[in-house]
Amino acid sequence: MARRKNVVKTHEDSVGATTAVSIQTNQVLDFDTAMELFINEQKILHRAPRTIEWHRENLHTLRAFLERQGLSTTPNQITTKMLKENYILHMLETLQLSPVTVNGRIRSCKAFFDFLLNEAYSSLNPAKQLSLLKTKKTVIETFSRDQLNLLLSAPDKNTFTGFRDHVIMLLLLETGMRVSEIVGLKLQDIRWADSSILVLGKGNKERLVPFQRKMKATLRKYISIRGDVEGEDKVFLTIDNIPMSTRNVQERIQDHGKLANIQGVRVSPHTFRHTFAMVLG
Structure with missing residues (x-):
């Protein structure tokens, strides 16, 4: 059986232009x-x-x-x-x-x-009177210096994946970038001349994040090992040369945490980000 095309045809009007479903404001919507x-x-x-x-x-x-x-x-x-x-x-x-x-x-x-x-699709807002529940403020643990040393030493830097993971953790720690920003990072976002990264963050807001000389050298080495991959500009790739996902990064860091026997703190990209914030504070 032939595989179906993964495209949904749009409805076209009599002149061939794609049309959207028209919704009247007085219509009861499902x-x-x-x-x-x-x-x-x-x-x-x-x-x-x-x-x-x-x-x-x-x-x-x-x-x-x-x-x-x-x-x-x-x-x-x-x-x-x-x-x-x-x-x-x-x-x-x-x-x-x-x-x-x-x-x-x-x-x-x-x-x-x-x-x-x-938008006048409804005359009432039943959620207007809903109140948010009170929540307890939880203290997010950070990595100690010893734990960071163990984590950063856990990947096998003689392998592509190991060195890549090492660089990702260094970048998380030094820049405070979110994991979504790490996986979305493109080669052209790295501004080598002024040692900074153009980050597209929440709400599509851009910001420049600086990095230090040692990070610059390590990142250059990774880019050299990564090499040119035709049609792919994302910085961090899997062994199959496809962009890493958020879940990929989370799982890899968790695996390194188990290998380093890190206990008493959640081993995740967010903990790196929080550790970065605490160090700056």
């Missing part, structure tokens, strides 16, 4: 249509892909809950009582989710219904 309108708005606002996916997951969870409870999923028929006394209580008492998780879903509800109200 949940899926309303959600896609909201998601498209997030894209227009240049929200980060992970943020958009986070909203989508949270809204899917809301719709699934309402369906299981036999409640209406039509946005105009969703009430504050349904959200507060059914949905939020269910998450807290039945699922026993953490306040942080529940707050994330509340934020998505607020953003979703705010959008529908502001």
